[in-house]
Amino acid sequence: MGEHPPGKVTPDPLERILQRAITRLRRLEAVTDVALSQLPLDDLLDELLVRTRDLLEADTSAILLLDAPGKHLVARAAKGLEEEVERGVRIPFGKGFAGRIAAERRPIVIADVDHADILNPILREKGVKSLIGAPLYAHDRVLGVIHAGTLARRDFTEEDAELLQVAAERAGLGIERALVHEELVNLDRLQRDFIGFASHELRTPATVIYGVLETLRFRREELSDELVAELEETLYTQSVRMKDLLERLLDLSMLDAGGFKIAPSRFHVGERTRELIKAIDPDFETDVRIGISDDLEAVADIQAFDRVVSNLLMNALRHGGPPVLVTAEQRDRHLRFVVEDNGPGIDQAIASQMFTRFTRGERSQRAGGVGLGLAIAHSYARAHGGDLRHEPVPQGARFEFVLPVHDVA
Secondary structure (H helix, E strand, O other): OOOOOOOOOOOOHHHHHHHHHHHHHHHHHHHHHHHOOOOOHHHHHHHHHHHHHHHHOOOEEEEEEEOOOOOEEEEEEEEOOOHHHHOOOEEEOOOHHHHHHHHHOOOEEEOOHHHOOOOOHHHHHOOOOEEEEEEEEEOOEEEEEEEEEEOOOOOOOHHHHHHHHHHHHHHHHHHHHHHHHHHHHHHHHHHHHHHHHHHHHHHHHHHHHHHHHHHHHHHHHHOOHHHHHHHHHHHHHHHHHHHHHHHHHHHHHHHHOOOOOOOEEEEEHHHHHHHHHHHHOOOHHHHEEEEOOOOOEEEEEHHHHHHHHHHHHHHHHHHOOOOEEEEEEEEOOEEEEEEEOOOOOOOHHHHHHOOOOOOOOHHHHHOOOOOOHHHHHHHHHHHOOOEEEEOOOOOOOEEEEEEEOOOOO
16 A cells, blocks of 8 residues: 555655756746846847747747837847737837736736736737736846746646746846847947048939039030030039938937927828828829728828828828828727838848838939938837838839827817
8 A cells, every 4th residue: 555656756745846946047047047148139038938938838029129219118038929020019108918017017817818807909819817927127127027827727826927027127127228239230230321421412413413513603605505504403403402302311300309399289190191182293183092081080190190191191292103092090099001112122131120221122212312312211200109010012113101199188
C-alpha cells in the first residue's frame, strides 16, 4: 500500500514549488540580460517579447509604446498578435486594457476577455481568453505597456503580476536606452537629409529667381515684351515653388517642436473638401469624384484636416492618375477619409518608408516631388491623435486618414 510503480517517482510538492521558482528566476534573468544588451530597438523588443512570454508561460505577448504627444499607445512589436503591428493599433491613453495600465501605472489582469472592456478587436479575433499587462517605465516616465495572453482561460495570480512588473521595469530601462539611440540616429539622418535637401531643392529656385531679377534689372530695356512676360512667369513659378518648400519646412519644424495645438471646430466635410480641391485643381470636376454626404459634419482641427487632405489630393493628382475618388464617413467616433487614385501605385522600393521625410520614388522624382507631402500629412494626423494609412489595392494608391472626432460645447 502506498508504493509507486517502479520507475515512477511522485515529486514532492515543495520540490515542485522550488523548481518552478528556480525556472522563473532564470527566465527573469534572461529578460534582464537582453534588457542590458546593446541591441537595436526592434531586435530588443522582439527578444523581450519572446522571453516575457516564456516567463509567464503565455501564448501571446505585445509591446505598445506611447507616442510623442502622449495621447495614444501604438503597437510596436507582438508575438502571436502580429496583426496589432500590421494594422497600426492605437489605444487612447487611459482607455481600455492597455490604456488603463499606462494611466494607472500598475499591472492589470483580465481573467475573461470576452466580458471585459477591450478596445483592440484583434485580441478577440485571435482567441485570447485571459490577459495580464504591466506598465513600461524608466526614471518615473511611462514608455508604454507590455502584456501577455493565453488562449485558454487562466487566473493570473498576484505573483504573476509582480513578476511581470519586475520584468517590465528592467525591460523599460533597456527600451529607454534603445529609444534614445534610435532618436539620435534619426536626428543625425534628418540633419544630413535636410542639408542635402536645402542645398539642392532650395538652391534651384533661388538661383533662377536671382538670375531672372538680375536680367530684368540690368537688361530690361534690351528685351522684347514677350521675353519680359516669359521671365516674369518664370519668376512667379519659381517663387511659388520656393514658398511651397518653405511652408513645408515650417510645418515640419512646428510639428517636430510640438508646437501644433488642437483647436476643434465644427465644419461640413464635403464642403471643405470641395474648397481644397478647387484650390489645387481648377478642373476638379473631371479629375475628382466625390462620394461624401452633404450632411456629414466633423468636429476636428481644420488646419490638421486641410494639411492632410491637401497633401493626399496633391499626391493623387500629380503622381497618381484620374479619376481620383474621395470618400468619407463617420464610424466608431472617428472620421474616416479616403483618397484613392487610378495611377501606377506606390513604388515597392519605398513602400515601407513612404511616410519618412525626403523619401521619393522614381516617378515622384521625375515629377519634381521633394518627398515631404506624405511625411507632413502623417505627422499632422498623428499630432491630432489620428493616423494615416496606406492600403494596398490592385490598381493605384489608396490612403485612409483616420481622425478622432472631438466634442465642442
